[in-house]
Amino acid sequence: MAEQRPPLVLASASPRRLDLLARIGVVPDAVSPTDIDETPRKGEAPRRLAARLAAAKAGAAEAPPGALVLAADTVVGLGRRVLPKADTETEARRCLEMLSxxxxxxxxxxxxxxxxxxxxHRLVLTALAFQRLTAAQIDDYVAGGEWRGKAGGYAIQGRAECFVRFLSGSHSNVVGLPLFETAQLLRGAGWLVP
Known part of the structure; x- marks a missing residue:
């Protein structure tokens, strides 16, 4: 007999988060993206912003009674500076130049x-260092377009992975959802992760 579990709603339209959850055998019963203001508050540090936005998304998502709602937000920080989710080539180029x-x-x-x-709640931090990037590397990466909508203007699960000379912490966190901590949260709420 199958174990009863509450329905799970993912408060995100990110295909990366769905893919990451699938890697650990978790398939949400529904997806309910939220539309909240993600503008950092004055002086807000990257980690505080990530925690605040995840909680706001979890609170704002629509879900049936008795459901669990899973939300996440990923922020790239350079010191106390929050790097944007790049929407333009100019933003992506600026992010890569800063991270170089x-x-x-x-x-x-x-x-x-x-x-x-x-x-x-959980807050997960991963430290990374990029190699020094040449103008040609930045031009080539920006031309590829995989940076669109990505925090910090890069996707570690794509071609930008070859820029990473150092990583300490969770790789899945950099992609957009730390799987160990997510599985622990779900298990603690009675949602059995395979």
């Missing part, structure tokens, strides 16, 4: 809204 030869952090806030309305 430097160490940065990726912070992902993960929030799980329980059926009773309470929210459990």
């Amino acid at each position: 030869g430097r160490r940065h952090h990726v912070a992902t806030g993960v929030a799980l809204r329980l059926p009773n309305g309470r929210v459990r």
Whole structure:
């Protein structure tokens, strides 16, 4: 007899997050993206922004009674500076120029809204360093377009992985969802991860 579990709603339209969840055998029962203002507050550090946005998304998502709502937000930080989710070639180029030869952090806030309305949180940090990038490497990467909509103007699961000379922490966190912490949150709420 199959184990009863609450329905799971993913508060994200990110195909990367769906793919990551599938890698650990988790398939949400529904997807309910939210439309919240993701503008950083004045002086807000990257990790605080990631945690705040994940909690806001978990709270704003529509879900049936008794469901769990999983939300996440990934922020790339260079010191206390929040790098944008690049929408233009100019933004992507600027991000890559700033990250070239430097160490940065990726912070992902993960929030799980329980059926009773309470929210459990995790914040995961990964440290990375890029090699020093040449103008030709940046031009070539920007021309490829995989940076569109990505925090910090790059996708580690794509061609940008060859820029990474150092990584300490969760690789899946940099992609957009730290799988270990997500599985722990789900298990703690009674959602059995295979």
